[in-house]
Amino acid sequence: MTESLSQSGTDFDAVYQSVKQEPFTVDIEQKALDNAHLMNDTVRNFVWQGITVVVKDHKTKAPKTILENIEGSVEAGEICALMGPSGCGKTTLLNVLARRDVSSAAKIDGTTVVNGKTPSLGAFRRLTSYVEQEDALIGSLTVRETMHFAARLAHKNSLTKTERMRRIDGLIESFGLRGQANSIIGTPIRKGISGGQKRRVSVASQLITAPKILFLDEPTSGLDSAASFEVISFVRQVAKRNNLIVIASIHQPSTSTFQLFDKLLLLSGGKSHYFGTVEDVEPQFESMGYPVPLHTNPAEFLLELMNIDFASHQAAASNRLQEIERAWVNSPKAIELSASINAAMNKKDPLSDTKPSKRNLPIILMTLVHRSFIKSYRDVVAYGIRVAMYTGLAIMMGTVWLRLKTDQNAIESFTNAIFFGGAFMSFMAVAYIPSYLEDHATYVKDRANGLYGPAVFMLANFIIGLPYLFLIDVIFSVIAYWLGNFQPTAPAFLTWIMWLFLDLVAAESLVVLVSSIFPNFVISLALTAFANGLWMSVNGFMVSPKLLNVFWRYVFHYIDYQAYVFQGMMVNEFADRVYSCGAGCSCMFQTHKVDSCHFSGLAVLDQYGYKTGETGKWVGILLAIVFGLRLFGWTALWVRK
Incomplete structure (x- = not known):
């Protein structure tokens, strides 16, 4: 494996030397960085001090401290691990350091600086990238396509198409993905690349934008020890070669993976129990009376020491943890750390806070449409299954209501x-939920990294x-109508197609709205199904609009897109058609054609209270409903930052 990593690194450098003699390194890729409007000088260090997060306890409503006075410093080219038992505050700290939302009610104190200064949020976003714990990747895209779209959407560089492709090739080579470059990520139906390879793609797709600071949330989650070592090895290679600062939360790494990190921040109960080099952690704990046993994974030993949730004697374990904390706070290394952090905060390097060039929204829109188009025809879950489902529904409907006669017995x-x-075409739009949720997860990741906003995505x-x-x-329509x-x-026939099309557009807009508010499959499915059941009940078929009580009529009937589709289809069918009264000429409706043993379909419409000549009005209302649903969907995306 060492030989493989070494070879990948050599190829990586060779590729980037070919990009106008401007490799991926910070030192000599100055032109690319200037074009990206990033900091004009090298990011020397990233320092945080006094990080404290307090939230309100859900049960007691009392203030609850999640993090307390956390400090640390990471230099360019270093990779730092945030480690501790579950619930110790690793992800919260990572989000605070990355300047992401922690909780709407959280009170956050402390300072984070880059090169001794606090850049604006916009400048900080242009400097950094964040890789989520879950791989928010579009499964139907290939590895190369994933990298390609990440590069096209990024505004952190202004590379030409040729340079962009060379950079993509370099990262694919560096991360050992050359053999999987044209393999899809993987969907529930089609198998793709492995879990470790997905993690590498997630990291590589963020590195394509040439960040200076990379945040990784549990990059080895769900991976075995070999795959974990593989992922962290590649990250370390890139960090060393390009003076990249990497801060990663990690849980129970193997010995070999643990040794790949340069620095370690050890947390427990929201408090710091060690910060320093990985090489110094064993001597430090030995000096405090907790030597690491021979042939024991140091990471596992430290985690067991920090975790008191399963201790048989809680009081003794809690006292032990407090002793370790006090010993660390009073240790020479902790005092030295505080002094170095104060010095780093006072040593300020000039930072460029130039705003990026104005985004070309049409290009971003075209890129997102292109990406969605590839997914739509390649991923059968997106539309393929729906096409088959609706085709089957059409055959069933056409054969059940087969060749209905134009007499009064067929009116019902x-x-x-x-x-x-109309109703079941609308209801079956719930099949779009899984596909939209995948797109939504990708959007959340991309928006957090500053690639695009909710309007262009919607x-x-x-x-x-x-x-x-x-x-x-x-x-x-071709099947069922005829x-x-x-x-x-x-x-x-064309009018029928129009109404059904508006019905489908409105139904899909409802799915987007509900899934944007509740991006969870079960909840979205339940709420969308409930909403469609409500629309069916008040659309005018179950109960005539004349008889529908005031509450349901004015609160829901008039905003029910199914109601306008139903009455539009009813007018389309009955307005210009004449029906036979059947044997005995006993007409169920008395119209001017009763003498000829027929009646006009207008009598059927009159029974429902529907008028003709209002098609344009109903189409306008339907378009307004679609616009409203999409607007509320955009609002939900905008609010859920």
Whole structure:
């Protein structure tokens, strides 16, 4: 494995030397950094002091300290581990250091500085990248495509297309992904790359933007010891070669993985019990009376020492932990650390806080649409299954309501078919939830790293759905409409397609809204299904709008997109059609055609209170509902930062 890493590093340098003699290193890639509007000088160090986070306890409502007076310093080229038992505050600290939201009610104190200065949030975002614990990757894209779109969306560099491709090739080579470059990430249906390779892709896709500080949240989560070593090894190689600062929360690393880190911050109960080099941790704890046993993984020993949740004697374990904390705070190394942090905060290097060039939103929009398009035709979960599902639904509907006759006995069947076609096409939009949640997870990651905002994401999502929804609409209508013997004219058929298309667009917009507010599959599924059940109940079919009570009519009926689709389809079918009264000429509706043993379909519409000539008004209301759903969806994305 060592030979493999060495070879990858050599290739990495060779590739970046070829990019106009401007490799990925901070020292000589000055032109690329200037174009990116990043800091004009080398990021020398990243220091934090007095980090304290207090939240309100959910049960007692009393203040609860999550982190207390945490400090540390990481130099360029170093990789630092945040380690401690579960619930010690690792992820909270990582989020504070990365200047991400911790909790809406959290009170955060302390200082974080880069080169002795506190950059603005915009400048800090342009300096840093954050890799989530969960791999927020689009499963139907290949490794190369994932890197390609990350580079196109990034505004931290302004490389040409040729330079961008060389950089992508270099990172793929450096992270040992050359053999998997054209393999998909993996979906629930199609197997892709391994877990360790996914972690490497997650890290590499953030490094494509040439950050100076990289935050990793549990980069080895879910990986075995070999894969964990592999991921951290590649990160260490890149950090050393490019003076990159890496801060990673990590849980129970193996001995070999633990030794790859330069520095360690050991947490327990939100308090610091050690900060320093990994080489000095064993002597430090030995001096405090806790030597690491021979042939024992130091990381496991330290975690067992810090974890008192499962101690048989809680009081004794708690006292032991307090003694370790006091011993560390009063140790010469802790005092030396505080002095070095104060010195680093007073030694200020000039920082460039130049604002980045104005983003080209049309290009970002086109990039997102392109990425979604690849996913849409490659991932059968996105639209393939829905096309098959709607086709089956059309065949079922067409054969159940097969060749309905134009007599009064078929009036109820026609009405039932219209309701079924519109309502169940809308209801089946819940199948879009898994695909949207994957896109949403990618959006959350990209937005947190400053790549794009909710407006362009929402617009791209809307655009890419339109052609597929129209295709579903046409396939369903061609089968169900003509088998059912609805009004056999071209204008009526095209009007049916219009109503069904608006129905699908509104239903998908509802899915996007609910899933944006509650990005959880089970919750989104339950709420969307409930909403569709509500729309079915008040759309005018179950209970005539004339009879629907005031509350349901004015609160829900008038904002029910299914109601406008249903009445539009009803007018389309009955307004210009004449029906036979059947044997005995006993007409169920008395119209001017009763003498000829027929009646006009207008009588059916009158029973529901529907008027003709209002198609334009209903279409306008439907478009307003779609716009409103998308606007609320955008608001939900904007609020959930």
